[in-house]
Amino acid sequence: GExxxxxxxxxxxxxxxSVINCTYTDSSSTxxxxxxxxxxxxxxxxxxxxxxxxMKQDQRLTVLLNKKDKHLSLRIADTQTGDxxxxxxxxxxxxxxxxxxxxxxxxxxIKP
Amino acid sequence: DVKVTQSxxxxxxxxxxxxxxxxxxxxxxxxxxxxxxxxxxxxxxxxFSYDVKMKEKGDIPEGYSVSRExxxxxxxILESASTNQTSMYLCASSSGQGEAFFGQGTRLTxx
Numbered sequence: 001g002e003x004x005x006x007x008x009x010x011x012x013x014x015x016x017x018s019v020i021n022c023t024y025t026d027s028s029s030t031x032x033x034x035x036x037x038x039x040x041x042x043x044x045x046x047x048x049x050x051x052x053x054x055m056k057q058d059q060r061l062t063v064l065l066n067k068k069d070k071h072l073s074l075r076i077a078d079t080q081t082g083d084x085x086x087x088x089x090x091x092x093x094x095x096x097x098x099x100x101x102x103x104x105x106x107x108x109x110i111k112p
Numbered sequence: 113d114v115k116v117t118q119s120x121x122x123x124x125x126x127x128x129x130x131x132x133x134x135x136x137x138x139x140x141x142x143x144x145x146x147x148x149x150x151x152x153x154x155x156x157x158x159x160f161s162y163d164v165k166m167k168e169k170g171d172i173p174e175g176y177s178v179s180r181e182x183x184x185x186x187x188x189i190l191e192s193a194s195t196n197q198t199s200m201y202l203c204a205s206s207s208g209q210g211e212a213f214f215g216q217g218t219r220l221t222x223x
Contacts, residue, residue: 008152033211042116042202042214043155088154099145099170100212104154 006089006103013111018076020106022089027070029091033100034063034074037086046087047074076108084110115139118203118215125222131190133218135203142207144186146170146178149200149217161186193222 006022024032030051035043049056049063049072056063062075076083086107092100119134137144143162147155147170157170159178167178175197179187186205190197198221204212 031211035214040217042216043204043212044214045211048211099157099160102155104152 004089004091004101004103006087006106008104009107009109011109011111012079014079014081016079018074018079018083018108020074020076020087020089020108022072022074022103024070024072024089024091024101026091026101027067029101031092032063032065032072033088033090033092034061035088035090037088037105039085043088079108079110081110081112084108116203116205116213116215118201118218120218121216123218123220125190125193125220127194127222129190129193129222131193131220131222133188133190133201133203133220135186135188135205135215136184137186137205137213138184139205139207139213140183141205141213142183143205144180145204145206145212146176146186146188147202147204148172149202155202158188190220193220195222198222 004024012018033048034046036046037043049065060077064073086105088105089103090100116137125131145160146158156172158176159170161167161180164183177189201218203215206212
């Protein structure tokens with residue numbers, strides 16, 4: 001069945017770049033998403049990319065999509081303590097339009 | 113701004129109690145969802161609804177039911193709460209393909 005995988009933890013030093021990776025199995029997805037969940041809060045959409053794009057940049061965020069390998073990554077430049085959160089990868093926009101398929105979430109830990 | 117509001121941030125209930133979790137959205141979205149979130153398991157879909165009075169089972173519907181009598185409100189019901197239903201519950205809504213807006217979550221503890 002459809003599956004989205006991401007590692008559970010990533011630790012980076014403040015000021016370095018963070019790269020969070022995600023792999024997915026459903027090649028027919030129209031959209032791929034990154035959501036951010038700060039401690040004690042619900043999820044918020046961080047950014048998304050259409051499946052016909054390779055890259056999307058938004059300020060400190062860069063999303064890279066490799067459709068051949070079904071690999072999605074989120075790069076956060078100049079990582080700050082406020083970036084500490086859990087980052088969820090999700091795919092959607094297939095025949096089952098109502099649902100997103102979610103990864104387990106990557107907890108980003110910032111070291112001073 | 114889209115707003116999805118869950119009725120409680122924290123709940124503590126006893127085993128066997130009937131529990132209602134309420135969710136309201138103010139953006140006239142057709143689709144609403146209930147997820148539970150557990151460490152290392154990410155988000156798991158319990159139920160979703162694509163219209164008033166319509167509902168579909170998600171990945172883990174056992175022990176839960178839902179109600180959608182009005183477009184803006186989607187309720188999750190635990191018929192007889194058990195300790196393995198201790199979790200964070202997240203409600204979301206969307207207007208169509210993709211982007212979902214989430215409530216702040218309800219942390220339920222069943223003792």
